Amino acid sequence: QISAAELAFTRQEIADCFSLQGKAVSEQQISEIWDLTEGWPMIVSMLCLHWVSNGVFSLTPAHTFSNKIFDNMYFSSYSTANQCLLVQLSLVPSCPPELIRSIDNHVSTNILELLATNPFVTYDYQQQVYVLHPLYRNFLSKKKYLLTKEEIRSTIDDAAQWFYQHGYYSEAGTLYVEADDLEGLLNTLFTVGPLNYRFSDSRD
Numbered sequence: 109q110i111s112a113a114e115l116a117f118t119r120q121e122i123a124d125c126f127s128l129q130g131k132a133v134s135e136q137q138i139s140e141i142w143d144l145t146e147g148w149p150m151i152v153s154m155l156c157l158h159w160v161s162n163g164v165f166s167l168t169p170a171h172t173f174s175n176k177i178f179d180n181m182y183f184s185s186y187s188t189a190n191q192c193l194l195v196q197l198s199l200v201p202s203c204p205p206e207l208i209r210s211i212d213n214h215v216s217t218n219i220l221e222l223l224a225t226n227p228f229v230t231y232d233y234q235q236q237v238y239v240l241h242p243l244y245r246n247f248l249s250k251k252k253y254l255l256t257k258e259e260i261r262s263t264i265d266d267a268a269q270w271f272y273q274h275g276y277y278s279e280a281g282t283l284y285v286e287a288d289d290l291e292g293l294l295n296t297l298f299t300v301g302p303l304n305y306r307f308s309d310s311r312d
Contacts, residue, residue, distance in 0.1 A: 115148075115149060116146055116147030116148060116149070117147035117148075117149055117152055118147065119138050119139075119142055119147075121147070122138055122141055122142065122147060122152055123138055125149075125152055125153060125156055126156050126159070129156050129157070129159075129160050130160070131156060131159055131160065131165075133165075137165060140167060141155065141167070143242065144167055144170055144242055144243065145170060145242070145243065146241060146242060148174075148241070148243070151170045151173065151174055151243070154169060154170070154173055155167065155169060155170055170243065171243065171246065171247075174243045174244075174247065175247050178228070178243075178244055178247045178248075179247070182226055182228060182244070183247075183248075183251075186222065190219060190222055191251070191254060192254050192255060192259075193208075193211065193212055193219055194248055195248050195249075195251045195252060195254055195255055196211050196255065196259070196260075196263045197211070197238070197240065197248070198240060198245045198248035198249045198251075199249075199252075199260065199263050199264055199267070200263075200264065200267040200283065201239075201279070202232070202235070202237040202238065202239050203237060203238045203267075204236055204237045204238070204270070204274075205220060205236075205238070206270070207266075207267060207270045208220065208223075208238065210266055210270060211263055211266055211267070223238055228240065228241040228243075228244035229241070229244070261287050261288070264283050264286050264287040265283070265284070265287040265289050265292070267283050268280045268281075268283035268284045268286075268287055268289065268292055269292065271283065272284075272292065272295070272296055272299075277296050277299060277300045280292070280296050281293055281296045281297065284296060
């Protein structure tokens with residue numbers, strides 16, 4: 109299975125794509141396009157054509173077009189259990205397989221196989237985590253109505269506990285705040301000390 113990341117444009121290729129259509133993009137615009145699309149060629153090309161057709165640079169069409177693709181091909185065809193699990197995964201920035209199994213609790217079927225065949229879910233072998241494409245994560249985050257408030261809170265809290273137990277203290281602290289778990293946040297702060305509380309500095 110080829111992932112979206114393997115087909116992605118580089119930042120220079122994004123600039124070249126726009127240049128071929130007579131549009132010069134600034135470094136800031138390239139960064140904005142990259143942060144949103146991660147170089148997804150179809151969406152980059154569509155943004156370029158939208159600028160040519162409408163005379164204005166905008167990132168909005170990227171959401172509109174990609175959401176239709178996601179809904180038709182990488183959401184609606186999944187079981188309800190897998191849909192809900194994907195929405196849960198969108199609540200955290202990255203997910204190790206162990207965390208996914210913890211959140212899943214064997215409710216859905218073959219979720220890791222499903223993720224492996226979804227081109228907008230990438231497995232980072234160095235960090236050993238699953239990462240959602242920014243546009244796909246944004247799409248899924250708008251489906252939170254499928255979850256109860258308690259499911260959302262418990263998912264974030266479970267993720268915070270996993271990150272804490274594995275030494276990812278900054279990520280744990282951020283998630284404990286989001287889950288409104290004061291005890292978990294205080295435990296994290298006491299573990300690393302407030303002066304040492306920086307992003308990803310306390311990992312194993």
